[in-house]
Amino acid sequence: MIRRSPAKKGNARTSRMSDGVARVCAAAGIALLVLAGCAERPAKVAPADDPQTVVQVEEDDSAAPGRRADNRPELPFNELTDNILYEFLLAEIAGQRGNVAMSAEAYADLAKRTRDPRVARRATEVAIYARQTDTAIESAKVWHETDPGSARALQLLAGLLVNASRLEEARPYLQKLLTVPGANPAEGFLQLGRTVTNVQDRAGVLRLMQTLAADYPKLPQARYAVAQAAFNAGEDALALSEVLEVQNLRPDWEPAVLLEVQVLQRKSADEALKRLARHLEKFPNSRDIRLNYARALLTDKRFPAARAEFQKLLDDFPTNTEVIFAVALLSMQLQDYRLAEDNLRRLLDLDYRDKNQIRLYLGQIAEEQDKVSEALRWYAEVDRGDQFIPAQIRYANLLSKQGKLEDAREHLKKLGSASAQQRVQLILAEAQLLRDARREKEAFQLVEQALGSQPDQPELLYDHAMLAERIDRLDILESSLRKLIAIRPDHAHAYNALGYSLADRSLRLPEARELIEKALKLAPDDFFIIDSMGWVLYRMGNLPEALKHLRKAYAGRADAEIGAHLGEVLWMAGERAEAEKVWREVSEKNPKNETLLKTLQRLKQ
Incomplete structure (x- = not known):
């Protein structure tokens, strides 16, 4: 300069x-x-x-x-x-x-x-x-x-x-x-595989990879890139045949085994587990395979077996910080907070790269066990950096839960921020505090004021729309979401929110369905969007197709709102025993969910 x-x-x-x-x-x-x-x-x-x-x-x-x-x-x-x-x-x-x-x-x-x-x-x-x-x-x-x-x-x-x-x-x-x-063709294929992950034309990516790999039939990374592309395109048979060929060329290569497991999981979680176990029999020191095996056991709720794998990992890699960190996170998922905390505290004494992340997780563990003062102490010890804002937002949430809403808001306001994105995070966090306190109008005004200086900020626009819905301003909801769609035409949740809001009120149902279909095309595996598709089909009177989508959404994510929707459609289809079963399941975990309570009151009065 x-x-x-x-x-x-x-x-x-x-x-x-x-x-x-x-x-x-x-x-x-x-x-x-x-x-x-x-x-x-x-x-x-x-x-x-x-x-x-x-x-x-x-x-x-x-x-x-x-x-x-x-x-x-x-x-x-x-x-x-x-x-x-x-x-x-x-x-x-x-x-x-x-x-x-x-x-x-x-x-x-x-x-x-x-x-x-x-x-x-x-x-x-x-x-x-x-x-x-x-x-x-x-x-x-x-x-x-x-x-x-x-x-x-x-x-x-x-x-x-x-x-x-x-x-x-x-x-x-x-x-x-x-x-x-x-x-370096080997590294080149791996790098290209990572780059094309976000390209929407999955079939086109597969054709491209097949053409490029044709000149490298004996290069494992080239065949692996084809297998990856086939998996992403839904061509599981091709993905499996290619990944098996990779393993013929390089039997001990862990990424190929993990990709095979991903393919198998689409059909049978049990087959995927068996494949991981077979690899560990041949290569017992495969760290990443054992970590994934432990995760898979945890997902399958085989808790004693998962714990045994954790212990093997710790025995085999006692000072490996990546292993200790992975075991700590898996222990958190298992709600084995003592094991998780022990390993996280070990990382504070070792040369782990991000000790602020460890303090954040220790705060979350304390919070889960209702140790409020300990959680606040851990969050307060997080220094400025990537984990600082998330830790301070959690600190403010804890204050608010103690009935100290104004203290929580003041805490967020005095933090300052190094970037526009951090300022947005803090505004949205304060708005959430107000929303939780049922002060939706104040939350709406706060976000609207922030939009005055950042009128095209996507996260603010989305939250503005959601808050407008809470204060029954459908006109603002629609205008904010349409502006967001114009700015970010790939924002799946903007299409979904607008489509669902229309469907939930039985307004412009063909348009609502079209919006949700766009969202589903952008995010085909999002269970909330699948739920929205089921809901709009229900509103349009197509109960069989509605049930198909809602069952899929609930199987993927047993959320209270999805369960409320599935239960209602089952009830209206005459399958009342199953409806009661679904409502019972979600009520046990979320007894105060607003959508669930309103549904039960409306249908069972």
Whole structure:
């Protein structure tokens, strides 16, 4: 960064003109230097939104195609015309004034016109920063074409295309990335597998992986990537055959065994457990397999066997902090708080990487056992960092539960925050305290006030909508959720909340169903959204399909509200004994659930 000298006193208008002239001169200087081919490129825009690197490649020091002997790209000769200079000035000044969208467009046009790889790189980076994916892709193509030896250009272009779900277009660039000097295909396939996890076109990802892996039939990581893609696409038979082939190539590789277990779990939890046990018979020192075996036993409620596995892990890896931490968390799930606390306290004495996380968990254990003062002490000992805000929110919740609501609110307000996201967390936490105290109007006003300074903040918009529903302002609920959908079209819970709110009131049911279907497409395994689909089908009079969805939701998550819905539909379908059974189950765990109580009062009065 260049520091400015202290300005001399003078006319304000003159100062502004001087600043403007300085910016123009600086931009003109950049243009002259770049286009003359004798300068470093302009300073890079902050890379906060770089697409994920799909395949890591080490830069090769030897000369690459299209590069000089010193491995620098061949540069074109460009005459500095008035039009090019104007566009450079436009791009730079727009960026300096915060209009990165205009800057990105101007740089993209310059990249096409000049065919200079440094300009194309700058154009790509600015477009990524401006979240203009199509512009970034076009600029990255120019960069790659004008500097084919740049691994960074190839990585960014492939990554942008994958993130945009333009998989077939990305394929030749990915194939090239796997073969360029410095590439490691084994690591490349693993990295690519992680990158495509969030791509919605699962079938397209599978086709891409199969094509890429075809050239590497004996590479375990390539076959594993295909198996992963097949599993995510719901092609379990293919996933199983591929993962078994991986194990033929590399029998002791734990990730392949764990993927096989995931496939088996879809059909039989018992078969998955047996597979883990068979692997441990052959490879008893497989730490990750034994951890997963212990987790699976816990899920299957085989508590004595799970405890025995915990003990084996601790015996085999007595000073391994990762093992001790995993056993502590599994013990918390098992509600074996003494074992969990003992292991967490051990971690405080060992060289564990995040002791604040340990203090947070110790506070939660104390809270679960109603040891309020001990829990407050642990939360207070959490230092600033990733765990600080969650710990202080829990501290405030405990104060509120003791009837000290105003003290709890004051505690949150005096914390301060290092980022806008932390401020949002604290506002939402305070709103939740007010909601729990049935002061919904105050909670609504608090979030609405926060939206005044951050009108497009997604979490605030969602909470604003939920609070509007509590004070019976359906108009605000709908406007907030529709704004959120416009900002975040992939926000599954925004579609779901709007669709469910309409369905619950029997309003615009076809539209409600359409909204919930969109949510389900975005999050097909979310049991609350599956419950919403069952509920809207019930409201539309389709009881058989409603029961199908509600049973699936309840089997996946025995939540009180889902149970209330399932019970009501069973009751209306004449299956009253089963309805009573479901209501009994959820009442034991959540006797004060509002939806459940209203349902029982309405149907059994």
